[in-house]
Amino acid sequence: MKGGGGGGGGGAVLVTTGKRRWRSLVIGVLFLVILSMLVPLAFLLGLHNGFHSPNPNPNGYVPVHKTSIVSDLKIYDKYENSETFNYAENYRSTHINDLVKKLAPNISKNSKIAGTVADSGRGGVDENENCELKFGSYCLWRREHREEMKDTMVKKLKDQLFVARAYYPSIAKLPSQDKLTRALRQNIQEVERVLSESATDVDLPPGIEKKIQRMEAAITKAKSVPVDCSNVDKKFRQILDMTNDEANFHMKQSAFLYQLAVQTMPKSLHCLSMRLTVEYFKSPSVVMELSQADRFSDPSLHHYVIFSTNVLASSVLINSTVLCARENKNQVFHVLTDGQNYFAMKLWFFRNTFKEATVQVLNIEQLNLESHDKAILIHMFLPVEYRVSLLSVDGPSIHSKMQYISVFSHLHYLLPEIFQSLTKVVVLDDDVVVQKDLSALWDINMGGKVNGAVQSCSVSLGQLKSYLGENSYDKNSCAWMSGLNIVDLARWRELDLTKTYQRLVREVSMxxxxxxxxxxxxxxxxxxxxxxxxxxxxxxxxxxxxxxxNIEAIKKAAVLHYNGNMKPWLELGIPRYKKFWKKFLNQEDQLLSECNVHP
Incomplete structure (x- = not known):
């Protein structure tokens, strides 16, 4: 009996222990279920100041949630305020940052010289500096192309809807305000219905003014009712945060798209290049290369060298130089391009003649230059532009000035070997247009100098010390500009400047x-x-x-250099300057109309 009783007692203990375990398991499961419900509920109620979702309406109207957009389109990473962008937003924008870095060259991580030095795509400025320095030419373009708002009424309706939603939850909790609650709900629903069908003022239905007046009257009455101010304040803060995020997003998105537009070949020009390439291979019987090798290497003629991948820009440059010359029999143009655009260039300059001038098209990838790094010939390096922003103090005020410095690329230092029989050449960037005869350049005695160039004395070499290093050079010397350069190749070879350049390149950590x-x-x-x-x-x-x-200064200049982002063949080009470039464009070619080329 004792043994049986002992066994029964042990069974009771096991049952009790099993029940406790079961109760603990149930409590744990219930706790997890409640927790899983509370977390999303907290987000829905907007219990934290960082949440932007409106409170759910107990009476059933549908709230508008924040548009799902990335609020940090990170373009200029040196401009950002760390309090504005959180880690998650920065993580989402990594792909955009990588794309921007690929689109624009970068000098270094610390871009400061008497203010700022940067290339055409990036810059380094304090966040308190003006818009022009922060986004470069984008701000100037935006002011020039500012359009009248076409959704003023729509925006006003949205503002009213935000305010009404902020007051509605607090008003709905007051039993004495049933009439006002119904009025707010009805107006909210009407405005929601209108906004769901209207994006601009033209889309708004007739009688919208009366709806705006009724909503305004309901909001005014709601403001006069004593309510929980903390709830309304929270709602308005959410609206403010959301509006700031969206405004910041659209500003950076616009700047990014602008930067993308100025560094991407327009579809029409891409079409022109592709069509020319196709036409080249469809006409194998056409003799593309004329037997003018003797002119290509005759040092007594005037030789112009152009590095370009842009068919249209090269054509305008050559056409303007020829038309403005008193004599063009002695003019020889050497266009150096890459393999992708070589055949398009060849066909274009075969189809289009430039009086008695001669045009030679060279593919840099096919040049047989054994003494140079083959990697340089694989890539088409064009003249490089750098945006320079300088700050000057004039009494209590600080003034900023922005300009672009353009210099030779790596390929320019192959000129003495590419044109071994020539002693002097004029190098032209493809973003220039010629307005006067350039033959006088050949009569200039440079007194042993190698590079004849226009200088930009607003930028001295001393201001570029962080990029030039501690080498011995005149700190007060002016920076020179590419665009129009007369180069003494004989003196270049005598001083072996190509070797000097290669040594300087090796000294820099690539x-x-x-x-x-x-x-x-x-x-x-x-x-x-x-x-x-x-x-x-x-x-x-x-x-x-x-x-x-100054327009008068433009008319007097022999060469106009469109250095900067707003090239004349782009839609973003400055309209008042485009005409000086466009008048040398031969628009009679059929391919231009077929590719819709209308710069």
Whole structure:
């Protein structure tokens, strides 16, 4: 009996222990279920100031949730306020950042010289500096192209809807305000229905003014009712945060798209290049290369060298040079391009003649230059532009000035070997247009100098010290500009400047600096004390970014340089300067109309 009783007692203990375990399991499951319900509920109720979702309405109207957008389209990572963007937003924008870095060259991580030095795509400025410095030419373009708002009434309705929703939850809790609650709910639903069908003021239905007045009257009455101010304040803060996020997003998105537009070939020009390439291979019987090899290497003629991948820009440049010359029999143009655009260039200059001038198209990838790095010939390096923003103090005020410096690329230092029989050439960037005869350049005695160029004395080499290093050079020397350069190849070979440039390039860590930044340092130091300063009337720069150029000065200049983001063949080009470039465009070619080329 005792044994049986002991066994029964042990069974009771096991049952009790099992029940306790079961109860603990049930409590744990219930706790997890409640917790899983409370977390999303907390987000729905907007219990934290960082949440932007409106409170659910107990009476059933449908709330509008924040649009699902990335609020940090990170373009200029040096401009951002760390309190504005959280980690999650920065993580989501990583892909955009990588894309922007690929689109624009970068000098270094610390872009400061007497204010700022940066390339055409990036810059380094304090967040308190003005919009022009922060986004470059984008702000100027935005002001120039500002359009009248077409959704003023729509925006007003949205504002009213936000305010009504902020007051509605508090008003709905007051039993004495049933009439006002119904009025608010009815107006909210009507405005929601209107906004669901209208994006601009043109889409709004007739009688919208009366709806706005009724909503305004309901909001005014709601404001006069004593309510829980903390709830209303929270709602307005949510609205403010959401509006700021969206405004910041659209501003950065616009700047990004602008930057993308200025660095991407327009569809019409891409079409032109592709059509020319196809036509080239469809006409194998056409003799593309004329037997003019003797002219290509005759040092007594005037030789012009152009590095370009843009068919239209090269054509305008050559056409303007030829039309403005008193004599063009002695003009020879050498267009150096890459393999992708080589055949398009060949066919274009076969179809289009430029009086008695001769045009030679060369593919850099097919040049047999054994003494140079083959990797340089694989890539088409064009003249490099850097945006320079300088701050000057004038009494209590601080003024900023922005301009672009353009220098030779790596390929320019192959000129003495590419044109071994020539002694002097004029190098032209493809973003220039010629307005006067350039033959006088060949009569200039440069006194042993190698590079005849217009100088930009607003930027001295001393201000570029962080990029030029501690080399021995004149800190007060002016930076020179590419665009229009007369180069003494004989003197170049005598001083072996190509070797000097290569040595300067090797001194820079390519892991830290971009190839464009290396080109800036190498070019400015290679020609130290070897630059012949051309008179400023030879070339006027700034037509690709400066809205304030004097029209009379533009008309007097021999060469106009569209340095900057707003190239004349782009839709973003400055309209008042486009006409000086466009008048040299031959629009009679059928392919231009078929590809819708209308710069």
């Amino acid at each position: 892991g830290e600096e971009s190839k464009e930044a290396v080109a800036l340092r190498g070019s400015l130091l290679t020609f130290q004390d070897l630059v012949y300063a051309l008179d400023g009337v030879w070339a006027l720069s700034g037509l690709g970014h400066d809205y304030g150029l």
